[in-house]
Amino acid sequence: MLATSVALAATLTACAPGRGMGMKPSAPPPSAMAPMGMTARPDADMQAVLDAQSALGAKPIETLTVEQARAQPSPADAVNRVKMIMGMSTAPDAGVTTVDLTYPTGGTTQPIRVYKPAGAMGANLPVVVYYHGGGWVIANLDVYDATPRSMAKNLNAIVVSVEYRKGPENRFPAFYEDANNAWKWVQENAASWGGDPKNIAIAGESAGGNLALNVAIAARDGGWTQPKAILAVYPIADANPQLPSKVENMASLPLRTPTLGWFGQYALRSPADQNDPRYNLVAADLRGLAPVTIVNAQIDPLRSDGETLMTALRRAGVPVERRVWDGSVHEFFSMADVVSDAREAQAWSFGRLRMALR
Template sequence: MAAPSDDSGTMERASEEMGAVLEKLKELGAKPIHTLTVEEARTQPTPADAVKALLEEQGKSTEPEEVASTEDILIPGSAGDIPARVYTPEGEGPFPVIVYYHGGGWVIADLDVYDASPRALANQAQAIVVSSHYRQGPEDKFPAAHDDANAAYEYVVENAGSWNGNIDQLAIVGESAGGGLAVSVAMHARDAKLIMPDAIVSVYPIAGGETDTPSYLENANAMPLGKADMDWFFEHYLSSAEDRNDPRIDLYDEADLSGLPPTTIINAEIDPLLSDGEMLAEAMTAAGVEVEQRTFDSVTHEFFGMAAAVPLALEAQNLAGEKLRSAFADE
């Protein structure tokens, strides 16, 4: 989760509720991420902290959205165990299964920072959600996070039954860096001839290595994510400039997207990654993939998990839930 960049009209363009979260984030002392060390960026207040503080100020509940149960697990990876969390909804099951990848530019954030989204997805889709962490840069450079994401998917496919999951109803969801990982993992599943997901939901994905797209230029100094912040992420995760052209990073220009399942791409208007989502949708359509891309106006990067404070986040979650339920019903 990125911290605030120098404001460039974000507050004027944001909805009242979105603006209140961003104001609270500034009050908590969050600084532009590109001005920080990695350790500082990992420990400073997050947008999730801002939502909680705002709810507390408004006298509203700060309790997380309820699910039937959560369980922290470890997934075997090529370089060690990968922390993950299993969210189970109310009901009898067996349940559909969602593999979820959090954001943070492959450098910051963890399962706790991105706790709200998998809870919402579990309830929206009436599915078990396995939220998987992954190795992060600069300690573990590209493709470490991508390799861990693939390992997590393979493990969930093999072990879903132990959580009362039905692997015949399977989806991949991710946010930001995780949004790109979700598509990359689906490509890996196709190429490795694994069980394919029935759907992908990619929320404001990092889908390319270029930072001169229309939305990067328009939202260069947006909050809570700006162009300099994205360059900081690339610098800390990628080993070289050439990695920006790897098909696992540059999904819209370099990747073979053919044969992927129906995909929903959710974007925020005030976000340098908006064009990434639009161009990914165009590339997927050209590759014959059924895709819907929708941009939510007056909200910023990181809005998806903010349903407790930002009504448009609930609308986005409703869209994701609708698409996932429809995909599962077709199986």
């Protein structure tokens, strides 16, 4: 979504997404008093995080330069602020250990972080390869530390979080090349960490959810070991700028529709890249993929991407389950320490991965 997304009229449209969960009793209903360009209000615990990020000085990403956007307070910083206010520790969970390594790609190397349950001994632990979000422009392994850490602990698995080249320094398709190279590198090295390279799944958030599905497609086509399961959390999947959630969420935070255009401006070479099936996943050949789990937030311009992706996967004969969490926004998934919807979403999606990795 480039200029076409930015130019969308901020007309509110009523849309009932294909929810896997109903409205929670405590969730405020959609309200005429919601900010212009947003059709629903966040739950109280979700709003507390948004308020914390605002208090830290965060601004809408599309109003910033790339350097400013990369440096400003992140949703992870906001979660830590909420935890401090609540008297909770902000230290990383000691139940998981990490090792920072690098993998070769694009004539250089990129960071990769291996998470392992503390005290895990022996070989043949399940493995999950995880790709973080940030629109292929911002964020890094530290910003997206919470999800792979929680995944390692709850799945008793080795989780490998992948860094990749970003735009504008390295535009499309550099990040796809890196994602594929990281997958193959993990296959070659997982046994040295006590992991089983055959008992493996793939996961990602936002832009990383898109990468996860693309790696699964590349593994199918390249004859590499394929993942047993795919977890895509609010993935970028559909280039159509007129999808309902993109019209509804012109003002949602931390991600709103104009931000998608900002990401495209810096991540893609030109608007034509939106038509590439790697970006526009709903047009890709999705046949033969492992079962897919899709997590979406109600107040998110990418909610409808999850819905159209689910339809495309089913049309291709791929088993897929999707749930939408009402009252939550983009980035909620990593906030399990302070947001109840995140705890529910992790429990559900990690449970599906656990079944596949037996």
